[in-house]
Amino acid sequence: MYWHKTPSWLRKFYPTFTWRRPDTEKKLYLTFDDGPIPGMTTWVLDQLAQYQVKATFFCVGDNIRKYPEVFSWVRLQGHALGNHTFNHMNGWKTPQDEYIRNTQFCQRFLSTDTKLFRPPYGRIKKKQALQLQQEGYEIVMWDVLTGDFDRKLSPEKCLKKTIEATENGSIIVFHDNVKAEERITHVLPRYIEHCLEKGFTFELLK
Numbered sequence: 448m449y450w451h452k453t454p455s456w457l458r459k460f461y462p463t464f465t466w467r468r469p470d471t472e473k474k475l476y477l478t479f480d481d482g483p484i485p486g487m488t489t490w491v492l493d494q495l496a497q498y499q500v501k502a503t504f505f506c507v508g509d510n511i512r513k514y515p516e517v518f519s520w521v522r523l524q525g526h527a528l529g530n531h532t533f534n535h536m537n538g539w540k541t542p543q544d545e546y547i548r549n550t551q552f553c554q555r556f557l558s559t560d561t562k563l564f565r566p567p568y569g570r571i572k573k574k575q576a577l578q579l580q581q582e583g584y585e586i587v588m589w590d591v592l593t594g595d596f597d598r599k600l601s602p603e604k605c606l607k608k609t610i611e612a613t614e615n616g617s618i619i620v621f622h623d624n625v626k627a628e629e630r631i632t633h634v635l636p637r638y639i640e641h642c643l644e645k646g647f648t649f650e651l652l653k
Contacts, residue, residue, distance in 0.1 A: 449597075452612035453590050463580065465652075467590040470615035473647045477502035477639075478589065480531060480565065482623035483510050483517040491623045491635065492524055498639045502526050503652040504623070505565040505587075508533030508553030522559075527651040529563035529587060530554055538571035546575050550584075563587050563652055587652060591619040595627035595634060602633030609638055618652070 450457075458466045468476060477495075482488040483506060495502055504521050506528060511518045522528070533553040538546055550564065564584040566576075576586050591612040594600045600608075613619065621631055642649070 449592055449594065451592055451594060451608040453588070453592070461576075461586075461588070464576070464586045464588050465618070466588050467618050468616040468650075468652075473615055473645075474650045475613065475616075475642060475647050476618045476652050477621065477649050478505060478529075478565070478587070478618060478652065479503070479621050479623045480505045480567075481507055481510070481535065483514050483521055484624065485514055485517055487625060487628060487631075488514075488517050488623045489520065490632070491621075492520060492526075494635055494639070495526070496524060498636075498643065500639055500649040501651050502649065503529055503563065503587075505529040505531040505563070506553070506557065507531050507535050507567075508549075508556045509535075511553075511556040527563070527653065528557055528559050528561050529565055529652070530557060530561075530584070531565055532567055535567045537568055538566050538575050540570075543572070543574055543578070546572075547578055550579060587618065589620040590614075590617040593619065593621050593630070593634065595630040596622050596624075597630075598626070600630060602630045605630045606634045606637055609634060610641055613642065613647075 504526055530553050533549045536549050562584045565587050593609045594605055
């Protein structure tokens with residue numbers, strides 16, 4: 448079970464996490480989780496280039512290790528980068544020290560000063576988050592979860608739900624992985640076109 452629109456009570460329960468940006472302007476923040484991988488990440492990059500849109504990629508360290516050329520292409524196109532742990536770890540199921548080490552190991556492969564961090568599955572213990580924040584990381588969650596990972600969700604409904612949940616300042620999560628392929632290939636270009644027509648701009652998380 449998941450929410451396409453993050454409920455306000457959940458945001459208040461974790462007030463030190465970043466769920467969205469200020470809603471005073473028509474700005475949106477596209478983010479992509481789980482890459483970089485050949486095929487899906489490169490397709491996403493082509494779409495973003497076509498519409499001249501920038502996004503933030505939360506990268507799995509082991510994927511950077513395996514596909515450095517795809518990662519280099521993300522950087523060369525001027526997109527922002529974030530840490531998604533080295534092994535896509537579920538914080539609820541991982542001991543504190545192991546989780547922190549895994550995150551730090553991913554940071555080495557990012558080769559950047561960015562301290563944006565998104566916990567895989569959105570699952571992180573408060574003590575894990577506190578330690579990462581003490582090390583200077585910003586814990587970035589989301590305001591809109593597209594559901595592109597949900598194989599039971601039709602591409603058409605995925606698009607509809609994502610558009611309905613979007614508002615000024617929204618941080619939107621897509622996934623550049625094979626599991627999301629059927630939905631993201633339908634949704635992403637149509638979603639970008641819709642938002643641009645409505646006067647939104649897409650910004651980098653910094």
